[in-house]
Amino acid sequence: MKKLKLWTKDFVIIFIENFLAALSFYLLIIVMSGYAMSKFDSSPGEPGFSASIFLLGGLFARLFIGKWIGLIGHKKTLYAGVILSLIITLLYFGVNSVVLLLTVRFLHGVAFGITTTATNTIVANVIPTGRKGEGIAYYGLSQILATAIGPFIGMFISQHGSFTMIFAACAIASAISLVVLPFLSSLHKMELTEEQLEEMKGFKFNNFFESKVIPISIVCMFIFMCYSNVVSFLAVYSQGIHLVNSASFFFLGYVAVILISRPFIGQLFDRKGENSIMYPAILIFTIGMILFSQAHHSYTLLLAGALIGLGFGAIQSSTQAISVKITPQHRMGLVNSTYFAFSDIGMGIGSLMVGLVISFTDYRGMYMVMAIVGAICLLWYYLLYGKKAMHGKDKASF
Numbered sequence: 309m310k311k312l313k314l315w316t317k318d319f320v321i322i323f324i325e326n327f328l329a330a331l332s333f334y335l336l337i338i339v340m341s342g343y344a345m346s347k348f349d350s351s352p353g354e355p356g357f358s359a360s361i362f363l364l365g366g367l368f369a370r371l372f373i374g375k376w377i378g379l380i381g382h383k384k385t386l387y388a389g390v391i392l393s394l395i396i397t398l399l400y401f402g403v404n405s406v407v408l409l410l411t412v413r414f415l416h417g418v419a420f421g422i423t424t425t426a427t428n429t430i431v432a433n434v435i436p437t438g439r440k441g442e443g444i445a446y447y448g449l450s451q452i453l454a455t456a457i458g459p460f461i462g463m464f465i466s467q468h469g470s471f472t473m474i475f476a477a478c479a480i481a482s483a484i485s486l487v488v489l490p491f492l493s494s495l496h497k498m499e500l501t502e503e504q505l506e507e508m509k510g511f512k513f514n515n516f517f518e519s520k521v522i523p524i525s526i527v528c529m530f531i532f533m534c535y536s537n538v539v540s541f542l543a544v545y546s547q548g549i550h551l552v553n554s555a556s557f558f559f560l561g562y563v564a565v566i567l568i569s570r571p572f573i574g575q576l577f578d579r580k581g582e583n584s585i586m587y588p589a590i591l592i593f594t595i596g597m598i599l600f601s602q603a604h605h606s607y608t609l610l611l612a613g614a615l616i617g618l619g620f621g622a623i624q625s626s627t628q629a630i631s632v633k634i635t636p637q638h639r640m641g642l643v644n645s646t647y648f649a650f651s652d653i654g655m656g657i658g659s660l661m662v663g664l665v666i667s668f669t670d671y672r673g674m675y676m677v678m679a680i681v682g683a684i685c686l687l688w689y690y691l692l693y694g695k696k697a698m699h700g701k702d703k704a705s706f
Contacts (some may be wrong), residue, residue, distance in 0.1 A: 312436035314443050325386065326427040327450035328485040332478040333420055334539065336460030337362070339466045340413075342543050347471070348406045361410050363656035366416020366424075366612050369607060370645035370652070373425050377641035382430045383492060384477030389423030390489055394482035400475040421648070424627050428644040430492075430631075432632050438578070441629045442506045445574025448625035449567065452617075453553045455539070456563030463556050465544055516640040519650075521631040523692040525650035528627045530685050531590070533661070534597060534678040536622055540658070541690065554606035561610045562617030573622050577629055585626045586689055593619025594682035601675035630693070 378384050396416045403409045435443030465473050546555030577585050596615030603609040628647060635643045658678075665674040 320422045322431045328481045329423045329452035330451040330460045335462045352485035358618040362413040364419040365414040366421030367652045369418040369421030370649045386426035390485045392419035395649045397479040398644030429641045430571035432640050440610040441577030442574035444629040445625045452566045456559040502571040518646045527689045529650040529654035532651045533658035534682050536655040555608050558613040565618045565623040567616040587624035589619045590686050
């Protein structure tokens with residue numbers, strides 16, 4: 309039986325839209341701690357909060373947009389997120405205090421939450437049935453590429469240019485996103501039954517969260533908590549261990565491994581099931597975090613980046629594919645808002661924890677604590693989802 313086409317025009321456009329949104333996020337998060345500390349003489353805790361409040365803004369947006377995206381229309385929602393992102397990125401040029409910085413970061417988080425919830429909901433509808441694992445694995449490369457290119461550009465510009473140039477790069481990315489968006493096919497509002505419409509009325513828990521994906525989202529939350537400390541404080545950490553030049557290439561090694569492995573991971577997910585991916589991925593991610601915490605040489609830091617990328621990338625695409633698989637189509641907006649809300653919470657908690665853990669240890673100790681949390685995620689995954697997951701070809705039909 310011939311496979312349905314995956315790389316359609318709409319799939320490519322949504323890939324680009326998600327990449328550009330994530331690019332701005334990762335470009336800024338890698339330098340924001342250094343920006344706040346240098347311009348406003350902030351302590352390490354305040355820059356961490358600037359990352360957390362961005363994610364808090366995203367969480368705020370996801371709580372409401374997940375419910376309404378099917379009613380408002382996917383494309384209109386995406387337009388709202390992209391236009392708001394462009395406006396907010398221009399506001400960075402006028403930031404002159406920590407309070408204003410935190411306000412802009414929150415609003416940027418709201419725009420990011422709207423945009424990414426829309427893109428992930430649209431792509432779930434664009435990917436053909438039977439190729440969900442493979443499709444989401446390829447789609448996830450849009451964010452993976454951003455996690456490599458964004459920090460690389462951010463660190464390069466911060467070393468050789470200015471923060472103003474970084475803000476300009478984010479504004480350009482948002483502008484390109486707006487130019488590309490009209491080429492996306494018209495997406496009609498989802499037709500809901502009377503029963504489904506009645507179900508969505510009122511301020512009920514199920515109108516803001518999809519309960520079916522909460523268990524796997526909790527696992528993802530803790531993995532993101534560990535990962536957030538890598539992206540948020542890599543620049544500061546690399547200075548402390550005298551590996552700044554190597555750190556510039558950290559995410560390039562990270563993405564190179566993912567680009568090589570991603571096609572096989574998606575196909576293996578469809579054929580063998582999520583457990584065949586999740587257990588090894590969590591273990592590899594943990595080993596990478598341990599190496600990262602103990603890096604004394606360039607090759608160790610780059611190897612850590614490769615292992616963290618391989619593990620985190622596989623976890624990210626697989627957990628998202630699991631979420632899509634186990635939920636009805638008409639609740640797909642809530643699926644993505646729930647999944648990414650927990651991911652945002654993890655990123656936010658991770659950034660906030662730095663200020664607390666650093667009070668008792670150094671950055672190496674903090675990253676070792678994160679490695680221990682990663683190891684515990686093996687047990688959490690088994691208890692919350694893994695032991696109930698189906699195996700083998702039963703999955704191929706979703």
